[in-house]
Amino acid sequence: MTLPKAFSTSFLIAAFLTSFTLVGQNFKPLDVSPMDAATYPSSHRISKKLVKVIYSRPQLKGRPIESLAPNGKVWRTGANEATEITFFKDVTFGGKPVKAGTYTLFTIPEKETWTIILNAEVDVWGAYSYNKNKDVARVLAQVNKSQDTLESFSIAFDDEGTMHLGWETLRLAIPISE
Template sequence: MKNTRKLTSLAMLLIAVLFSATAWAQDAKPKASPAASAEGKIGNANVTVNYSSPAVKGRTVWGELVPYGKVWRSGANEATTVTFDKDVMIEGKPLAAGTYSFYTIPGEDKWTVIFNKTAKQWGTQYDEKQDALRVDVTPRKAKSMNERLKYDVTKDGLLLSWENMEVPVKVSAKK
């Protein structure tokens, strides 16, 4: 009787260990849209972009996965955020220092770039009434294919790159 109890306890322990190992292995699977960031300096302003980076995965991104003429969270998961530690000029218009959610309205020839005052939010909870600034920019063909969405902070501003498209946003330090 004692041997049966010991065997049963040992079997239960082994099963528990196997289930734990399986659960841990699932957590190790890479995320479909991993978190990423870009940092840099534009003039005297420190700039940080935090976003989730989806992949193309053989899909047509512009006009299909990301429809033209509709607000897009410009990333995946939580809203992409842009932080400026100093007041800046975006495409010649003033924007106060702070952290903003970053949305866009893609178009074939023109994009609207949106800095929204509600930074911490799920990407699909956009509220136009919270917009701090909207500017129009012109997209361009990328020099090479970008499998993953990527942001860069350059001396000239922000650059969103994904699939075969780049979207430059001019940023300058406020004087």
């Protein structure tokens, strides 16, 4: 039995479209702490960067910062995988020399200052496997308050290369230079 050409063509098109529909059903929904990146220089038109930070952005959702980033404990400086920072050249990070490379960015929150940590171990989830012996640099950042409130944890760079961390009204600044 031979099927009409129009029927067989319609059948093939339907099968083709169904295969895309089935594959499309495997996409995951947007993460509740979406991944983001911050770079210096910040302009997208400048391809040669000095530094790039890849991190996930937890949301407060009515919770105090201390419940997500407890004082006195090593924090992954974001959500999900630990935040990674890449320096494309040797830099001075908060006054300490650091070689070009990729590092994990951890922090230890406190009321007046936060300890900012660059750690050589990368591709880690959270701060569960944090190893102090792999620290490359530790610097202190003074806690400042802003009148503006940020629901999402955020990292940004200013025009001088200072890295700013912000959440709720908390603000930290870490200078980075060549």
